[in-house]
Amino acid sequence: MSAAALLEAAPSGRLPFAGRTRARRSMARTAFRSLVAHQVSFLFGLLATAFAVLSMLYLWRAVLANGPLHGFDWPHMRAYLLVTFVAGSLVSSYVDYRMAGRILQGDVAMDLVRPVGYQDARFAEALGFGVYELGTGLLVAAVAALAFGGVPGPAPGELGAFVVSALLVMPLRFGIVYMSGLVVFWTQNYIGVQAGRIALVTLCSGALVPIAFFPGWAQDVLTYLPFAGMASTPALVYVGHLAGAEAWRAVAVQAFWVVGLWLLGRALWGAASRQLTVHGG
Amino acid sequence: MRCVSLIEVAQLRKVFRRADKKPGLAGSVRHLVERRFVDKVAVDDIDLRVEAGEAVAYVGPNGAGKSTTVKMLTGVLVPTSGTVHVEGRVPHKDRIANARRVGVVFGQRTQLWWDLPVRDSLELLRDMHGLSDADYRRNLERLDATLGLAELLPVTARKLSLGQRMRADLAAALVHTPPIVFLDEPTIGLDIAVKDRVRAFVRELVAEGTTVMLTTHDLGDIEDICRRLVIIDQGRIVYDGDIGTVVETYARERTMHFSVAEAPASLAGIAARLPDAAVAEGPSDAQLDVTFDPAVVSSARVLAAVQAEADVVDLRIDEPAIEDVVRRVYAGELGAGGMQ
Ligand SMILES: Nc1ncnc2c1ncn2[C@@H]1O[C@H](COP(=O)(O)OP(=O)(O)OP(=O)(O)O)[C@@H](O)[C@H]1O
Numbered sequence A: 001m002s003a004a005a006l007l008e009a010a011p012s013g014r015l016p017f018a019g020r021t022r023a024r025r026s027m028a029r030t031a032f033r034s035l036v037a038h039q040v041s042f043l044f045g046l047l048a049t050a051f052a053v054l055s056m057l058y059l060w061r062a063v064l065a066n067g068p069l070h071g072f073d074w075p076h077m078r079a080y081l082l083v084t085f086v087a088g089s090l091v092s093s094y095v096d097y098r099m100a101g102r103i104l105q106g107d108v109a110m111d112l113v114r115p116v117g118y119q120d121a122r123f124a125e126a127l128g129f130g131v132y133e134l135g136t137g138l139l140v141a142a143v144a145a146l147a148f149g150g151v152p153g154p155a156p157g158e159l160g161a162f163v164v165s166a167l168l169v170m171p172l173r174f175g176i177v178y179m180s181g182l183v184v185f186w187t188q189n190y191i192g193v194q195a196g197r198i199a200l201v202t203l204c205s206g207a208l209v210p211i212a213f214f215p216g217w218a219q220d221v222l223t224y225l226p227f228a229g230m231a232s233t234p235a236l237v238y239v240g241h242l243a244g245a246e247a248w249r250a251v252a253v254q255a256f257w258v259v260g261l262w263l264l265g266r267a268l269w270g271a272a273s274r275q276l277t278v279h280g281g
Numbered sequence B: 001m002r003c004v005s006l007i008e009v010a011q012l013r014k015v016f017r018r019a020d021k022k023p024g025l026a027g028s029v030r031h032l033v034e035r036r037f038v039d040k041v042a043v044d045d046i047d048l049r050v051e052a053g054e055a056v057a058y059v060g061p062n063g064a065g066k067s068t069t070v071k072m073l074t075g076v077l078v079p080t081s082g083t084v085h086v087e088g089r090v091p092h093k094d095r096i097a098n099a100r101r102v103g104v105v106f107g108q109r110t111q112l113w114w115d116l117p118v119r120d121s122l123e124l125l126r127d128m129h130g131l132s133d134a135d136y137r138r139n140l141e142r143l144d145a146t147l148g149l150a151e152l153l154p155v156t157a158r159k160l161s162l163g164q165r166m167r168a169d170l171a172a173a174l175v176h177t178p179p180i181v182f183l184d185e186p187t188i189g190l191d192i193a194v195k196d197r198v199r200a201f202v203r204e205l206v207a208e209g210t211t212v213m214l215t216t217h218d219l220g221d222i223e224d225i226c227r228r229l230v231i232i233d234q235g236r237i238v239y240d241g242d243i244g245t246v247v248e249t250y251a252r253e254r255t256m257h258f259s260v261a262e263a264p265a266s267l268a269g270i271a272a273r274l275p276d277a278a279v280a281e282g283p284s285d286a287q288l289d290v291t292f293d294p295a296v297v298s299s300a301r302v303l304a305a306v307q308a309e310a311d312v313v314d315l316r317i318d319e320p321a322i323e324d325v326v327r328r329v330y331a332g333e334l335g336a337g338g339m340q
């Protein structure tokens, strides 16, 4: 084919569905590989999370030494903490760290000359990072479980709800992380935003303290906010504190927020790209 | 609106709002309460049409608004006002469709994943553009022929030298054989050999019928690639026309800088031998500069004249910089002929 014919043949418009799927898979794979390329930071990350989870377990063992609290005995608390830990390791900070850095340095321009939606691409990358985060999270959780004498299995009869709930954690966490990454378009600084986001999610998702330990009014509010679905919901379904219709209702709240946060993220991106700027040469 | 040209830009304007902050923490806090901004007009009502197959040099001094224009043409930035159409599409509204038709290089930035081999980044772009394996391989071979890509494919992007990185980035921008290519300073920081290679590559693109818009500070880049020159200064287009006219009128002059063993008592002797050139004292005693038009006085004659009067130790020739041309054009030295 001649060069001129090649130019003519260059396609336009959006890719068909199969092509978009291939593009997403490719983005996810690339993101995953870029993390694997950092073996040293991998080891340090593993150590840091292992310490975090061990100190949580020691703390709660001490708290529950005198018997169960709010329906949690020590074995179930272990299971709860490890599930929230694995959930919390998803979409931890690679996505927003990378996003914010690229926005602040103007490299976001290079993201925008590619034929993929910005949010789509970040989500695909988050999935790739997520495979890695899930792998390391499960590894640390398994070792911790062994060290503390195992954990009970998932509540029988709730397996279906647990699986769906667990699958919704990643898109849900992505929603909040994506939006906090976009905030740098306005703040021009990310450290504070990220710290605030992590504190908010950790507290309100029940990853630090189960929501059942909060005052009644706070429990009512948190049930309907998006945060519970980021850690507490799958963990409560796992240990059987949420069962039957109640479990599915909590899963429905998760699903609602997955869609809601995605749309909010899209609106935020619209606002950011309309009035804001891309830096430098 | 019916679009006749490949690229149509009308009354295009981009204003950046910058926070007007006093320095230090106090300034930052004060800014929270009393939000003050300064407006910076980066692109100021420009009109531009580019036809299919044209090669346009888009030049201007630092901060003139070149990159901002390219960013609006690629849908990265949303214009403050005015219209942009590329193949009839509005880039920022139809960004994805536009991205499949254009290739972009921002010389100071990279498309490559820093931690991965170049091959991985290119394969990612293959999938983003939905290229078949056969098309992809064929395009890589074409790019390899001019850019020497093969040796770069297995190298992690962060380990590439600047020149290698630029070659890989050109490949990344062109792997989908876009019919429209924007090159924003593709030769920045490159040595002569790599520059030549990049120029040859761009010339080939143009010969193949690709529409190219080339931004650069290097006159050498544009002289043998582009026929049309657009000069922008402070956000406004100050010249749009034939490149030959400008180069002949303003970029003809060369300056020879001489170092001599002993400062001559007076420059009058040299000046008398070179009536058509300007002879001036250099930055120090034992230096002098001769500015001349090679079409009128040959370099050899200049050298001979100086050697006859002084003992030449060293010499260096300055080619005219695009900035000089721009400055002179802007100062109104070029007749209205070329102006829009
Ligand atoms: N994000 C931004 N916020 C505020 N001002 C900006 C921003 N981006 C660019 N500018 C300003 O707009 C003007 C034009 O910038 P632009 O990058 O388009 O220049 P340029 O012609 O590409 O210059 P150079 O040759 O230095 O690359 C400059 O004064 C610059 O400071």
Ligand SMILES: [Mg+2]
Pocket: A281, B066, B067, B068, B184
């Ligand atoms: Mg620039």
